[in-house]
């Protein structure tokens with residue numbers, strides 16, 4: 001294999017490092033292969049790893065720690081970007097840390113010449129992300145206490161805070177707001193403003209960029225930092241493993257971890273470890289040519305996975321071959337795509353986000369979100385590696401000008417490889433260090449789906465109802481195609497007899513690494529949710545589920561049919577469903593007739609078809625028409641459920657419900673809104689929105 005100059009430098013650095021480590025004899029002693037990344041370590045599973053943040057900072061010589069609370073990877077990405085920028089612009093010794101990996105009762109011992117950053121996403125109904133639950137409970141707890149007993153407790157702590165939220169949710173950015181409040185109360189000193197990014201307005205990235213510059217200025221002042229000319233320093237070293245081929249058994253070809261590589265995957269299955277589940281059956285739900293919606297039944301019977309009606313299933317997608325190829329070509333990786341490499345963190349606190357040794361192909365196909373929106377900051381970083389001066393100037397402009405970036409890149413939904421192709425006029429980008437790509441491109445994330453089956457009816461078969469993501473964009477020839485849903489479509493086509501499915505010209509490695517997923521399998525895990533039927537089945541329920549928002553509602557209705565069959569008294573179930581046209585995208589039409597037969601007047605379906613009449617009719621309009629009945633049901637303590645589009649529908653339904661209560665009960669709207677709020681607080685009003 002040919003090594004370019006950077007590879008040689010990096011290789012030399014690693015060899016030196018390795019020698020140093022060997023002589024100290026403490027880092028490599030336990031691993032057989034000094035280049036193999038321990039993925040267990042990457043997931044924080046390594047035994048004996050310290051949970052003491054002060055100790056960790058001391059032993060690794062860090063003076064800036066960036067904690068993240070992340071659900072979908074964005075907060076984690078922002079944390080990494082802050083770490084990188086702090087290092088390259090100000091020479092800060094930064095480290096990124098998963099909140100889950102540390103204890104917090106000695107935050108008071110972090111000296112005042114250091115800084116702690118918090119990048120915190122708010123999840124669902126104002127909740128902390130899974131990895132931040134313990135921290136959140138600790139820091140906002142009534143009886144929070146620290147080891148030293150200082151007064152005020154966090155008087156030495158300097159911190160910076162940024163939140164990721166969505167203003168279409170009621171508790172906008174409540175995570176960062178509440179943590180900020182708690183830290184202030186404990187006497188900690190915030191540097192700069194507590195930033196807030198808004199996914200609802202689609203401005204997350206720009207909010208982040210707008211927040212960080214004044215923050216760095218404030219931090220610079222506070223800590224007396226000198227800004228230097230930012231030079232790119234790779235965080236990861238890439239080493240070609242000439243002695244290995246992609247057939248070598250220790251080489252990861254997309255297997256998510258060691259157990260999968262060894263062919264002995266076992267539970268617990270979770271966000272670090274998927275279950276490779278057989279798909280029992282799948283079929284199309286729409287009656288139109290150019291739009292698809294899949295119903296898919298995932299068989300979890302051979303695993304120890306369980307679910308409850310209303311939970312979510314996560315699907316681990318792989319990237320389409322055509323986009324992997326595009327990426328390989330433009331970055332001049334095509335010739336070496338199957339070469340085996342090891343990736344090693346050059347920094348003891350950085351984590352390699354996938355297991356190695358592996359191939360470029362496997363990394364790009366299975367582990368990188370290469371189709372996703374590109375960050376403006378990353379474009380600016382890549383300018384330094386442009387194939388010529390004109391391209392460099394253009395990339396610098398794109399990176400620096402928000403409106404220009406939006407107009408040229410965002411509007412067309414360009415992914416990274418397309419950006420490089422278009423703005424480099426087809427020239428290969430041979431100079432981009434692979435480390436920069438690992439740092440700048442997110443980890444490929446599982447996609448969540450609201451389970452559309454009932455666990456009492458089919459405890460071991462989980463159903464998914466997924467609309468295949470396609471967007472026709474002006475000024476772009478090929479439509480934008482979603483990653484996971486087109487992958488599922490390919491799986492479904494294969495299952496239904498297409499030998500080599502290429503939906504919309506896209507092909508997927510659906511048989512998985514080393515053909516381990518042969519026989520129509522999909523990697524999944526289950527995430528438990530709070531979206532749950534009332535424990536008393538006789539309570540009435542009102543379900544608002546337009547489009548694929550009907551998914552969990554189908555589970556609820558089927559559950560009630562089963563309960564009725566079992567002789568339980570089942571309360572009124574009223575489902576509001578909406579779609580474009582009755583004969584096109586009316587999901588589960590037949591099943592609602594069966595529900596009617598099984599439940600009689602205990603079940604009612606109310607439909608809203610938006611493209612049938614002259615006026616667009618949506619579920620919220622139908623809800624309003626039923627004001628009196630809805631109010632009566634609420635007075636009988638009906639539970640109210642909303643699933644689907646968070647941006648518009650869920651918000652309008654909330655507004656309409658408050659109007660109904662106000663009108664029907666003759667009370668002011670403000671009072672009615674208060675009632676709706678209380679319903680939410682007591683779980684009588686539940687949302688599952690995205």
Ligand code: FAD
Nearest residue numbers: 372373413414448449450466467482483484485548551690
């Ligand atoms: P992706 O490739 O992830 O694209 C999704 C969107 O991101 C695009 O439409 C576009 O707006 C944007 N985007 C992506 N790439 C770019 C780019 N380069 N430039 C600009 N914009 C870009 N969906 C269902 O169909 N049914 C369900 O029951 C369901 N339940 C859900 C439950 C939860 C809790 C959550 C969080 C989501 C749920 N979803 C559901 C949505 C689902 O998780 C996926 O987001 C959806 O299927 C699209 O995934 P994808 O990989 O096909 O699309």
